[in-house]
Amino acid sequence: MEQQFTDIILLIQQSRNNAVKAVNVELINLYWNIGAYIKQKLSVAEWGDKTVDELANFIQKNNPELKGFNRANLYRMIQFYETYANVEFVASAGRQSQNADNQNNEIVAPVGTQFEFQPQDIRKTLLAQLSWTHHRTIFSRCKTEEEREFYIRLSIIENYSVRELERQINSAVFERTMIGNAKLPTALKEINSDITNAFKDSYIFDFLNLPEPFNESDLQKGLIHQMKNFILELGKDFLFIGEEYKVQVGNSDFYVDLLFYHRGLQCLVAFELKADKFKPEHLGQLNFYLEALDRDVKKANENPSIGILLCKDKDSEVVEYALSRSLSPTMVAEYQMQLPDKKLLQQKLHELFLESNLKEK
Secondary structure, eight states, X not given: OHHHHHHHHHHHHHHHHHHHHHHHHHHXXXXXXXXXXXXXXXXXXXXXXXXXXXXXXXXXXXXXXXXXXXXXXXXXXXXXXXXXXXXXXXXXGOOOOSSTTOOSOOOOOOTTOOOSSOTTOTHHHHGGGSOHHHHHHHHHHOOSXXXXXXXXXXXXHHTXXXXXXXXXXXXXXXXXXXXXXXXXXXXXXXXXXXXXXXXXXXXXXXXXXXXXXXXXXXHHHHHHHHHHHHHHHTOTTEEEEEEEEEEEETTXXXXXXXXXXXXXXXXXXXXXXXXXXXXXXXXXXXXXHHHHHHHHTSOTTSOXXXXXXXXXXXXXXXXXXXOOTTSOHHHHHHHHHHSOOHHHHHHHHHHHHHHHHHHHO
């Protein structure tokens, strides 16, 4: 009986895998088609760079529920199309099938999927087997067609996560393999029948308008949520914008724990909560976020964004402000006067961790 129950679990997992693959195929196909459409408009001078900005703003204004279509990602779609539009992958270098009965070693797309690519185009069987973040990493960091195809195939064969893919690129696996000083890396882990982790891409959740499952521990998420409520209780000046707010820098995505707008200061306020001892690099990371916010999120009439770093280890609580160097002494004084008092934040941080420890016990 237990074996029969296990068979049912396998059926469920297989269906989930097929569903995730199908969604990823649609997403990659959509991004390809959008990139091709915009590229064609730009090529005939029917559109200019400002038109792409206007498109991003139009989507945000008229369909705010549609995520992943800001200016940066639209240009990534164009780059994606430009990178592979005229590339012909070698069909004979396909993935080794895990099914012993399948001897053709061909990489195949999920059954029932459709592409705008021509049927004979091997791209349809390769590009759709990786997530958008995989592709973004590859076409932004690899310089040649050979290198890009190498990492595409390697990621598929070894079922690499994005982090593992980046590690392989950082260690120059392609270069070392080409000059004969390294062998192709073997699988670092057994390929599980559940492939959802390989496609756990924030863009898929955006595409489906679903809440993204964050990677932080339950403790961290709980602390962030409670701190959000506390900040809102401090006064009417704080307006909540987002939790785990995504900012894009180059081809990488980063997440600000909490983002508010302060009506009195007329600026964005970013909160970062670290459940460990204060380190100077924490402030560096927060300042990095503030630069991204000022460049891509802040309105022209708003003041420079500011950050508040909250650190808690077993012995102490540390609260630090991150302020733009361009601020005048008068503006700095104004910011500090209207921001939550450090001692008050330290006390709340202490209480939150104390409550969390009691719950764990």
